[in-house]
Amino acid sequence: AEESESEVIKPHQGINQEPIPLQIKRDGTDVYVEMTSQITDIEIQKDKPYKAWTFNGEAPGPLVVVNEGDTIHFTLKNMDPSIPHSMDFHAVHAAPNKKFADVMPNEEDTFTYQASYPGVFMYHCGTAPVLSHIANGMHGTIIVKPADGYPTDNEVDKEYVIIQNEWYKYNDLDDMTNGEPSQVVFSTKALEQGQPNTNGVLNSLKDEPLLAKVGDKVRLYVNNVGPNEVSSFHVVGTVFDDVYIDGNPANHMKGLQTVMLPTSGGAIVEFTLKEEGMYPMVTHQFNHVQKGAVGFIKVTAD
Amino acid sequence: AEESESEVIKPHQGINQEPIPLQIKRDGTDVYVEMTSQITDIEIQKDKPYKAWTFNGEAPGPLVVVNEGDTIHFTLKNMDPSIPHSMDFHAVHAAPNKKFADVMPNEEDTFTYQASYPGVFMYHCGTAPVLSHIANGMHGTIIVKPADGYPTDNEVDKEYVIIQNEWYKYNDLDDMTNGEPSQVVFSTKALEQGQPNTNGVLNSLKDEPLLAKVGDKVRLYVNNVGPNEVSSFHVVGTVFDDVYIDGNPANHMKGLQTVMLPTSGGAIVEFTLKEEGMYPMVTHQFNHVQKGAVGFIKVTAD
Amino acid sequence: AEESESEVIKPHQGINQEPIPLQIKRDGTDVYVEMTSQITDIEIQKDKPYKAWTFNGEAPGPLVVVNEGDTIHFTLKNMDPSIPHSMDFHAVHAAPNKKFADVMPNEEDTFTYQASYPGVFMYHCGTAPVLSHIANGMHGTIIVKPADGYPTDNEVDKEYVIIQNEWYKYNDLDDMTNGEPSQVVFSTKALEQGQPNTNGVLNSLKDEPLLAKVGDKVRLYVNNVGPNEVSSFHVVGTVFDDVYIDGNPANHMKGLQTVMLPTSGGAIVEFTLKEEGMYPMVTHQFNHVQKGAVGFIKVTAD
Ligand SMILES: [Cu+2]
Ligand SMILES: [Cu+2]
Ligand SMILES: [Cu+2]
Ligand SMILES: [Cu+2]
Ligand SMILES: [Cu+2]
Ligand SMILES: [Cu+2]
Ligand code: NA
Ligand code: NA
Ligand code: NA
Ligand code: NA
Ligand code: NA
Ligand code: NA
Ligand SMILES: [Zn+2]
Ligand SMILES: [Zn+2]
Ligand SMILES: [Zn+2]
Ligand SMILES: [Zn+2]
Ligand SMILES: [Zn+2]
Ligand SMILES: [Zn+2]
Ligand SMILES: [Zn+2]
Ligand SMILES: [Zn+2]
Ligand SMILES: [Zn+2]
Missing domain, CATH: 2.60.40.420 (Cupredoxins -  blue copper proteins)
Incomplete structure (x- = not known):
């Protein structure tokens, strides 16, 4: 029994969308990444599910790994029936109001940007209020592998x-x-x-x-x-x-x-x-x- | 209408001292800085003024910019009718009990010290209880420009x-x-x-x-x-x-x-x-x- | 009068074990360190003692200083009549479940490990719940002196x-x-x-x-x-x-x-x-x- 059922917003009640694997394909230095935003139960404690706002049904979302210098073609498929979501990759250079833009419920959109710096970067939904979207589960990690590796x-x-x-x-x-x-x-x-x-x-x-x-x-x-x-x-x-x-x-x-x-x-x-x-x-x-x-x-x- | 009027201490009630511009003059590597401590309304939210304890009527206080190696001749003019105030520059070497000393209400004092290190430094009132003085608005930034610049x-x-x-x-x-x-x-x-x-x-x-x-x-x-x-x-x-x-x-x-x-x-x-x-x-x-x-x-x- | 006397667990009531000095002896690069875990009043504020869980009757515990590369032979004598305690040195390489293991009440045990890195490291009791043991006073510092010193x-x-x-x-x-x-x-x-x-x-x-x-x-x-x-x-x-x-x-x-x-x-x-x-x-x-x-x-x- 979910303790917090009463707190779940109307359009999310009864929804528990099956996790959908991240899709990632490479063509030279072009990388095609497809992710979903979706509503999925996460069992934080045994028998205490949290109806999380997620990427791909995971919270944190799936790991994304690319190479320094890659061009990322990112598609977000928003399976949430009621709320817009979006994607802010800390690893890229992009105008937030255009390329980290909201994707409406039941829609999808594609954005292109470059991963110019190597490192371990956060990604997250950037839809307002951002705090709600991150705290409800919409966060994860993108690793950008350095062209010249690490000395160790x-x-x-x-x-x-x-x-x-x-x-x-x-x-x-x-x-x-x-x-x-x-x-x-x-x-x-x-x-x-x-x-x-x-x-x-x-x-x-x-x-x-x-x-x-x-x-x-x-x-x-x-x-x-x-x-x-x-x-x-x-x-x-x-x-x-x-x-x-x-x-x-x-x-x-x-x-x-x-x-x-x-x-x-x-x-x-x-x-x-x-x-x-x-x-x-x-x-x-x-x-x-x-x-x-x-x-x-x-x-x-x- | 100021919500917090009742919290304002007696001698500050009804006071709203007009911001006074920072004065800064240079003579070789001697820099003469004059600031005030004063009580000035800051509109944190529209129609919600905060009767701030300030430097020069700003909170944070005015930006101070000097060069590495400068000698700062600092004058604090305390316009607060009731409370002592003082100045602690993180950029300088100075005996705090002497050169960051309290200036009494309606008095002024001058202190001299050197800015030996380049960087972005905090300054603040150091009068006890320091937490009250900082949290009520008496903080700001002093930039010390490096003699040899930045590589970028x-x-x-x-x-x-x-x-x-x-x-x-x-x-x-x-x-x-x-x-x-x-x-x-x-x-x-x-x-x-x-x-x-x-x-x-x-x-x-x-x-x-x-x-x-x-x-x-x-x-x-x-x-x-x-x-x-x-x-x-x-x-x-x-x-x-x-x-x-x-x-x-x-x-x-x-x-x-x-x-x-x-x-x-x-x-x-x-x-x-x-x-x-x-x-x-x-x-x-x-x-x-x-x-x-x-x-x-x-x-x-x- | 100790305000919190009622909060003191039964077996600790009335106990106030005299501080016992740290023992440390060197034989080449082998260092023999003996410490106690003991229950000792610490006067956080005047007339407000805190019946602390301590190393050697101090909180923080006694300073330990060794050299980079030393082998530490560490003995913990647990003088607490009721609760196990243990030692986790951040400076060493050791399997925590074996060498940071609990020492039972009124027992002692000896563990051997190396201080491979120079620096300023925390030590603390690692017995569950660790938060209680640290917050009740079981923490301190071990300094490992660098073989080649500091440039300054x-x-x-x-x-x-x-x-x-x-x-x-x-x-x-x-x-x-x-x-x-x-x-x-x-x-x-x-x-x-x-x-x-x-x-x-x-x-x-x-x-x-x-x-x-x-x-x-x-x-x-x-x-x-x-x-x-x-x-x-x-x-x-x-x-x-x-x-x-x-x-x-x-x-x-x-x-x-x-x-x-x-x-x-x-x-x-x-x-x-x-x-x-x-x-x-x-x-x-x-x-x-x-x-x-x-x-x-x-x-x-x-
Ligand atoms: Cu979202
Ligand atoms: Cu971010
Ligand atoms: Cu002040
Ligand atoms: Cu300070
Ligand atoms: Cu302990
Ligand atoms: Cu630790
Ligand atoms: Na960013
Ligand atoms: Na909470
Ligand atoms: Na300082
Ligand atoms: Na508050
Ligand atoms: Na460690
Ligand atoms: Na508390
Ligand atoms: Zn979102
Ligand atoms: Zn950049
Ligand atoms: Zn917190
Ligand atoms: Zn002050
Ligand atoms: Zn210095
Ligand atoms: Zn906080
Ligand atoms: Zn312990
Ligand atoms: Zn190591
Ligand atoms: Zn806190």
Whole structure:
């Protein structure tokens, strides 16, 4: 039983649109990306679904990966019967009022722009009030791979994506504006076939930890999509050998215990796991850990 | 009608001192700066004036621009009939108890110090309780121009100043200490004759956007004067090509989507606007956008 | 009279274990560190003791200083009659479930790991719920001295440690999770014999300021142990000449007015004090200054 059913707006009541996979096709440096905006139940806690406003039925939305210099031809198909939605990729140069424009209910539109900078970028719906659209689930991560790679590419054994997001009272703009988050959660998105791909729900990375082997250097692409809180991202039991702020190879830091992520900020963090065991990932703002912000990496012998 | 009239302290009731322009004169590397502390109504929202404690009748106060290595001869004329005020420039080396000292009501005093470091620095009243003085409006920005410039000086087409500040319930130290901001706002200060110069009020940079041309590289001098909140400063539709943390040329970052500003922190951010349109500036802490933290840059064809 | 006596858990009532000095011995690059977990009254405000969960009877716990590359043999003697405790050093590589493991009441255990990275690192109890253990006082700082030093070592005249921590309602996990801090405080820990060594209590660095001479370049090892809040660390009356984020020589910034510390983050900040007088240290999040986050450096003539 959904506690918040009464808060669901009329046209969304009873709707639970099946997740639709992201479509992405490449033709040289032209990349064709198709996404949906849709209304889909996300089970933040067991038996406590949240009728999320989503991209493709996921919250955070599906991971998008392109190369530096690519031209993105982006199509948004708005399956929401009642509300316009839109797409703001932090990775691109585009006039927001034209290329991050609203797509009306049951319509679709296509926009073209370039990914000029490498890094780990947030994307989100930019329809007003933006806070409602992000906090209801319309956020995600786009990775732009650098043309010349990272100086530490050869050292990395495993790569994962970690996204931090907050949830508030159901579609409650006052709580989103003036309150504290009900949950703060981590999710992971598959970088390749076979990797886990989760929503931002409690325990998803506790019940099924990320995996590594003893001695692995692990790279995490981390993104704090908010909508409101900053993050102090930390992995227990190790130190970050290398950090690239917002994922840009030029912003290289060394030996960090914790990386400060502004809201919407990204980073690549790399670290070595020297012993078998369970390594928690947290934001070191521990009130947020108390609300769910923890995941695990399980390290086993070779 | 001023809602908060009852909260105004007795000696300030009925006072609304006309803004007095900053005076600044140069003699070689000696710079003579004269400012006032005064009580002036600031219309945070239409028809909702806030009887602000200000420098020169502006909140944030007037922009001060000097050169690295300058000696500043600073005079504060305290026009407040009842409360001492003072000046703490983050840009200088000075013994606070002597050179950031209180100036009594209806008195003036002069202090001398050097601006040894280039950058974007906060200034504020440092009279106890400092939180009241900052939150009631006594904050602003001093820019110290680097002797050797920035490596990107030649690329920049337009320059503006953006200041973020919060407002609380009128002169309510408990709300300032324990509450959330009522408004979070952006203002701009004129770097040169003819540029807009606004207070930190709702919609000032929505009603009258900053202006740029297609292809311009824009530089913003950004300063988060608080008093309490950090900022995740972001411009929609672009990526920051170059960022200088606290405005120091040595702290150069590249390709950022968002810059983390501690409370009182500054930055120079530079970005290219490739298409005609409207580009919002925000803190990506979207609860603060909901409370007003948004401004626009309008980009037109050549 | 302790206001919160009723909140103290049964087995802790009436207990006030005398502080026990940290033991640290070196044999080549093997360092033997012995600490206790114990229940000790900390007088946050005069006549308002807080029956803290501590390391060695201090909150923050005693400063630990080792060298880059050292092997740490760490023994935790748990003197708490009722609750397990543990130790998570941010400076080391260790499987958390094995080497940051719980030590049962009245037991002790020894763990071995290496300090591979130089810097200013947090340590804390990692026993669940971690938020309770940190917020009740189980946090501190470990400094790992770099094998090759800092480029500015020769310029530094005085060195001190500053730790920022928050206090909440006594052992109230709901207030720790959903509330705002009751106090935000600074403490210092002795780097050498004769330096002050304080708990995180109100006014400790106001009543007895740190000392320096005119012209001194002062280095502070700063650590924000939270548990929840970020810090905007600033010293009034000067500018940071040099900053090393998390204390790593590779993360060198220049000319900062304020350094952004994530929760658990560290930094080395160095600055010159050019005139006699009193220089306040604050987090520029001034609601936290209002709750106690201020200390002083007193500068006298040679
Ligand atoms: Cu939407
Ligand atoms: Cu004042
Ligand atoms: Cu200040
Ligand atoms: Cu955005
Ligand atoms: Cu403990
Ligand atoms: Cu930790
Ligand atoms: Na809430
Ligand atoms: Na760690
Ligand atoms: Na408020
Ligand atoms: Na952007
Ligand atoms: Na509280
Ligand atoms: Na200062
Ligand atoms: Zn939307
Ligand atoms: Zn919060
Ligand atoms: Zn490591
Ligand atoms: Zn004042
Ligand atoms: Zn807040
Ligand atoms: Zn760009
Ligand atoms: Zn503990
Ligand atoms: Zn807070
Ligand atoms: Zn200096």
